[in-house]
Amino acid sequence: QLYEGLHVSEDLQEHSLQTTSDQMLCTYQCRQMVKSEFFDALSSAEKQAHDYQSKYEARNEEFSKVEAETKKLRSKMLNAEQEVAASKGREQIWREKFRKEADFCQEQLKNQIKCCSDLEVKLQKETDLRRKAESSAAEAAEKxxxxxxxxxxxxxxxxxxxxxxxxxxxxxxxxxxxxxxxxxxxxxxxxxxxxxxxxxxxxxxxxxxxxxxxxxxxxxxxxxxxxxxxxxxxxxxxxxxxxxxxxxxxxxxxxxxxxxxxxxxxxxxxxxxxxxxxxxxxxxxxxxxxxxxxxxxxxxxxxxxxxxxxxxxxxxxxxxxxxxxxxxxxxxxxxxxxxx
Structure with a gap:
């Protein structure tokens, strides 16, 4: 805004030289007015620039803080991603291990069920054999x-x-x-x-x-x-x-x-x-x-x-x-x- 104001004043000066002498006074007055406005605007612009500078520095400091926090967050995110990948690997390993253990337990369960059925058959056979032995003993006594x-x-x-x-x-x-x-x-x-x-x-x-x-x-x-x-x-x-x-x-x-x-x-x-x-x-x-x-x-x-x-x-x-x-x-x- 400051540079734009200067450019306008120069244009006004060039325009004022080309005008007639009748307009010189008016131009001078206008120039003074513009000058005063320019200085006012310049002071306000400098003040505003100082404010902007302070704000910029504050923003820059905040940005550096944010960037540092971003770096920290990125490192944390990378660590988190690594932990997630490691946890996924561990989860895959645990899933595979759990699947193997589940298969093993299922196989053991099948074997136990088969063993139980075999034991039931053996028990039935033993019962039949005992009955036969008892009948054989009775027959042997008669014999x-x-x-x-x-x-x-x-x-x-x-x-x-x-x-x-x-x-x-x-x-x-x-x-x-x-x-x-x-x-x-x-x-x-x-x-x-x-x-x-x-x-x-x-x-x-x-x-x-x-x-x-x-x-x-x-x-x-x-x-x-x-x-x-x-x-x-x-x-x-x-x-x-x-x-x-x-x-x-x-x-x-x-x-x-x-x-x-x-x-x-x-x-x-x-x-x-x-x-x-x-x-x-x-x-x-x-x-x-x-x-x-x-x-x-x-x-x-x-x-x-x-x-x-x-x-x-x-x-x-x-x-x-x-x-x-x-x-x-x-x-x-x-x-x-x-x-x-």
């Missing part, structure tokens, strides 16, 4: 009583059967030895007779064939002689021919008797085969008797096992407190069931 009865019965029958089988085995052994020796001797005799009969039969067959051939030749010659009476008779007279025929017939009869005897020998050979079959049957009976003895030994071992099992059950019954017999087991099991 022990039955085994005692069966053991006494088996012991008596075993003794009787053992004695009977031993007697039968001794008898079978003596009979088999005697029959075996007798059958072997008869078989050897029959075999020798059959072999000699076969040889004689073959020889007789050969002789019979030769005799048949001679007889056929004689018959053919006789027929030719009867058909041709004019032909000279042979040197042997007809009487000799009839004697020869009779002799041949006798030989034929003897051969037939020998053949019958050979057939009888063949029949005896069949009886030898029958005796061999009987010998095999005797051997089979002997093997069966030995097998019965083995079965008897197995039965004896089973009886021993049953006796051992019975003694074991008796020992177990004695070890159970408050149980003295098999009937007490049922009462004990009933008491346990009530307790459960």
């Amino acid at each position: 022990a009583v039955l085994l005692e009865e069966k053991l006494s019965t088996l012991s008596e029958s075993h003794a009787r059967e053992m004695k009977h089988l031993e007697n039968e085995l001794a008898q079978l052994r003596s009979e088999s030895k005697l029959s075996a020796t007798r059958i072997k001797a008869e078989v050897e005799k029959a075999t020798l007779r059959a072999e000699s009969a076969e040889k004689e039969s073959a020889l007789l067959k050969q002789q019979l064939e030769s005799t048949k051939q001679r007889l056929n030749q004689t018959i053919v010659g006789r027929i030719k002689t009867e058909q041709n009476p004019s032909v000279e008779s042979p040197k042997t007279p007809s009487m000799d021919m009839s004697v020869l025929v009779k002799h041949l017939q006798e030989e034929l009869r003897s051969y037939e008797s020998e053949v019958r005897e050979a057939r009888q020998l063949k029949t005896s050979h069949g009886s030898v085969q029958l005796l061999k079959e009987k010998l095999r049957e005797e051997k089979t009976r002997r093997e069966r008797a030995e097998f019965d003895l083995l079965k008897l030994a197995e039965l004896q071992s089973n009886v021993d096992k049953m006796e051992n099992e019975l003694s074991t059950w008796k020992t177990l019954i004695k070890e159970i407190p408050g149980v003295s017999s098999a009937d007490d087991i049922l009462c004990k099991v009933a008491g346990l069931q009530k307790y459960v």
